[in-house]
Amino acid sequence: MRTVDIIQKKRDGLELTTEEIRFLIEGYTDGSIPDYQMSAWAMAVFFKGMNARETADLTMAMASSGDQIDLSSIPGVKVDKHSTGGVGDTTTLVLAPLVAAAGVPVAKMSGRGLGHTGGTIDKLEAIPGFSVELTEEQFTRQVTEQGVAVIGQSGNLTPADKKLYGLRDVTATVNSIPLIASSIMSKKIAAGADAIVLDVKTGSGAFMKTLDDSIKLAQAMVAIGSEVGRECVAIISDMDQPLGAAVGNALEVQLAVETLQGNGPKDLEEVCLTLGSHMLVLAGKAATAEEAVSKLQELIRSGAGFRKFKEFVAAQGGDSSVLDDPTRILNVKEVVPVVAEQDGYVASITAEEIGVAAMMLGAGRETKESQIDLSVGLRLRKKSGDAVKKGETLADMYVNNTGSVEAVKRKVLDAYRIVSNPVEPDPLIYAVIT
Numbered sequence: 001m002r003t004v005d006i007i008q009k010k011r012d013g014l015e016l017t018t019e020e021i022r023f024l025i026e027g028y029t030d031g032s033i034p035d036y037q038m039s040a041w042a043m044a045v046f047f048k049g050m051n052a053r054e055t056a057d058l059t060m061a062m063a064s065s066g067d068q069i070d071l072s073s074i075p076g077v078k079v080d081k082h083s084t085g086g087v088g089d090t091t092t093l094v095l096a097p098l099v100a101a102a103g104v105p106v107a108k109m110s111g112r113g114l115g116h117t118g119g120t121i122d123k124l125e126a127i128p129g130f131s132v133e134l135t136e137e138q139f140t141r142q143v144t145e146q147g148v149a150v151i152g153q154s155g156n157l158t159p160a161d162k163k164l165y166g167l168r169d170v171t172a173t174v175n176s177i178p179l180i181a182s183s184i185m186s187k188k189i190a191a192g193a194d195a196i197v198l199d200v201k202t203g204s205g206a207f208m209k210t211l212d213d214s215i216k217l218a219q220a221m222v223a224i225g226s227e228v229g230r231e232c233v234a235i236i237s238d239m240d241q242p243l244g245a246a247v248g249n250a251l252e253v254q255l256a257v258e259t260l261q262g263n264g265p266k267d268l269e270e271v272c273l274t275l276g277s278h279m280l281v282l283a284g285k286a287a288t289a290e291e292a293v294s295k296l297q298e299l300i301r302s303g304a305g306f307r308k309f310k311e312f313v314a315a316q317g318g319d320s321s322v323l324d325d326p327t328r329i330l331n332v333k334e335v336v337p338v339v340a341e342q343d344g345y346v347a348s349i350t351a352e353e354i355g356v357a358a359m360m361l362g363a364g365r366e367t368k369e370s371q372i373d374l375s376v377g378l379r380l381r382k383k384s385g386d387a388v389k390k391g392e393t394l395a396d397m398y399v400n401n402t403g404s405v406e407a408v409k410r411k412v413l414d415a416y417r418i419v420s421n422p423v424e425p426d427p428l429i430y431a432v433i434t
């Protein structure tokens, strides 16, 4: 088999065989296929696409390119959840303990934040003592005994994807639906999921800016699931404005606690209940999504979800007492309000700008090497559709580096669009793809 023939075949819009795709991925992973040939192939895929079978073959070839986590010793259906990323998306912190309290085993690998989006691992590390590094044996034991564990991604998970993603990033081939779908699904499959619930974000703060593209990506991932025997459900949710009310690591822990105690923002609660309900159904813990929502609401009402959060934090070495008073982890010099400059109604809040503002305060990384401050960030006091008076607080900045305050304030004000007439906020959940 010759790489050049495979590139040419795809360039001409023809379908690649399973063997050709495997040859390409194995050769690229072991270094026998160079970057320049892989770039040409990625560009051919960008223009000519791949069908569902080819995309599934690419997914499985990448999933088996490195370590694969074996969760088969843990009883029950292991349902993973994945979000395509956004601003203020603290759903994993709520959902992991909540669905575990419903009897669904949660064995989750999560990432760190980069750029304007946050990462679950950083958020959990805002809890003193919390360790995201468990051996595979500790990880599976904790899931078996406590029902939930969350760790950082293993160094050698899907090395083919890591290499290919780096290449796509510098060859203008990131934005290809089959390449994105296979990249995401390969990591979920290598991490051992039996079934997967996907939260595909849409809007200004999301990877996919339009609803049409978000639906196509969701459909491609669900199709991979059915090709490779992993049940998969995707929801399309809004990321035109940040989700919930907190952007920043400790602040998002605080908000997750409030949500598990039934006092969280309605949008965050609704996304969590929707994702969680599909997780329960896929795990066989509820017959319908409606029944699952009632179960999850009861676990919030009874405090069982919050108690599971405390157990989970303690099991991973964290100081669970801070969850009773999360203000203890908001160690900032100042809380500075950003106030409205006019009366009106919030028409939109550009999620990406808010994410960048939080990053400027030190909550996020500009590069992989940046150090972050886990305490700082933004607490949003007004969301789309809310009425606001001049001088009223739109958001509070939790600040340690006081030198950044004025620039961040401007950024937050620019992110809020205030108009004189009442506005209907965008829908929160646009579609469920099965």
Ligand code: URA
Pocket: 165, 174, 179, 180, 181, 183, 184, 207
């Ligand atoms: N996230 C991924 O993991 N892969 C992509 O290709 C894009 C977003």
